[in-house]
Amino acid sequence: MSTFEEQATKAVENSEIPGIVAIAKDKDGNLNYSKTFSRNGGTVYKEDSVLAIASMTKLMTSIAAVQLVERGLITLDEDVTPLLPSLAKLEILTGFADDGTAITHKRTKPITLRTLLTHSSGVAYGWADPLLLKYIEWKKPDTNADTIDEAFDQPLVFEPGEGFTYSSSLDRTGQLIEKLTGLGLEEYMKKNIWDPLGMTSTTFSPREHPDIQARKVPMGFRDDKTGAAVETGEPGWFEKGATCTQAFGGHGAYSTMADYIKVLHSLLVDDEKLLKKETAALFFQPQLTPASKAALLKLSRSGTDWTIGTFPETDEYDWGLGGILIDGDKHEFRRRNTLIWSGAANTYWFIDRDAGVCGVFGIQILPTFDAKAKDLITAFEEDVYRRAGKL
Structure with missing residues (x-):
């Protein structure tokens, strides 16, 4: 079976994917993985490339609210x-x-x-x-x-x-x-999330920050006929927030993967830069009522595309305060209370505090729930556990 890097390299070389930034860390400082993939003649993806993170914004908004x-x-x-x-x-x-x-x-x-x-x-x-x-x-x-x-x-x-x-x-x-x-959402997050973590390339308004805007990679769109990822210069359907008069806390932010991993790692190591330990713990505990959990499990069994990444039908899912929660021990490598979510352009993140690993997968390809991106995300996530010696 191909390794993640082999699969990613092939997908980019074949123009199936426009580019990738993948970063992972562990709790003990033994894993500090960062790898970028770019196609010849195409957009160069770097650690500091700025991506529309869409619903990955939700984690930061959740943190801000719990603060x-x-x-x-x-x-x-x-x-x-x-x-x-x-x-x-x-x-x-x-x-x-x-x-x-x-x-x-x-x-x-x-x-x-x-x-x-x-x-x-x-x-x-x-x-x-x-x-x-x-x-x-x-x-x-x-x-x-x-x-x-x-x-x-x-x-x-x-x-x-x-x-x-x-x-x-x-x-x-x-x-x-x-x-x-009494603050705008951008101002609040800058003061209470981004600055404390040294996140210098995250914003709801990239056009107001020339350096950030200059590093923003274009959106890729899957061509139905050829299967290629095509960068047309058009924004994604969810990028309305970039030109709105109000910051959309559910989908409006832009960031680099190097910035975003700082949020994940802070929660992983529980360093209290964002939240007190007892508050952070709530993020990794089931929060749904029995009726709401039953509705989530029904949705997870329905075959409907609503999650990015791979979620086997284990019936072991709930919701924490910042993402979907692994609520059991049946998964091949994820531990109980692993927190996960994603963004519309097939970006993806996870935090497994029991295994001591976190990772973020950066890409810009539409449509959402893209099959090729899903395969790569699955390979990346598993590769992180393998590199950390947790498989």
């Missing part, structure tokens, strides 16, 4: 809607009348920070929920919306705490952070 819990500005389980009137007014979508009009009713349970962080608040992405997608098609919202209130003015799809669906809830969490601190 506010530490400071006593909010709790995980109080109703947040008094602080977010635009969220408070949303009702629950139950169906459509014969004339096509949406049928909604008022929620009876509070939306809390815990439900926002775990995608169990009832908020949803249209692409992730068929009923909400039908609503969006009926409502025909403004596709040029550049604020979170405008972009996600859509009903809930279940009572908070009674379901699970991947969602825009971290964008709402970003609004909450701004409301509680």
Whole structure:
């Protein structure tokens, strides 16, 4: 079987992948892996190449929110809607009348920070929920919306705490952070996450930082006919946040993999640069209610593409405060309470505190859930455990 590096080299040389930055570290300082792959005549990928990290933004927003819990500005389980009137007014979508009009009713349970962080608040992405997608098609919202209130003015799809669906809830969490601190999300993260870790190439607004913008690699798109990765110069569909008037905490950030590994490693070694030890521990503990966990497991068995990377049908999944959580011991190499998530352009990260390893896989290829990227991510993740002597 080919090693990860052999597979990655071949994929790039064959123009199946535009380029890769892969970085991994372990807890003890024995593993410090960094490798880049670039195709001849194409974009050069480097450690300091800037990528649109999309939903990898969510981990940083989650950290920022839990920092506010530490400071006593909010709790995980109080109703947040008094602080977010635009969220408070949303009702629950139950169906459509014969004339096509949406049928909604008022929620009876509070939306809390815990439900926002775990995608169990009832908020949803249209692409992730068929009923909400039908609503969006009926409502025909403004596709040029550049604020979170405008972009996600859509009903809930279940009572908070009674379901699970991947969602825009971290964008709402970003609004909450701004409301509680009086700071823009970029300003808050720079002061409380990026600067403490020495992250100098992370931003929601690359165009406002010429050095960062100059290192931004173009998005690659899979050509349906040839299978090649083509860099057209067009942005990804999720990059709206780069030109919006508000930072989208669910998908709007840009970063280098050299920067992003600092977040992962800080949580891995528990150095308290971001969170106190007892608070960081919550990130790696199951957070879903029984009803929400059942909904997540049902989704994981459905065969629907909603995760990047490989997730065998072990029925051992939950959600921590910052990503999907391995909730059992059946996986081939991941340990219990490993935290994982990804970004729309097939970027990917993981933290396994039991095995003492973390890694980030940087790439820019669409569509999301690209099969070739999935194979490479799987090979990379397994290779990290092998290099760390954890297989």
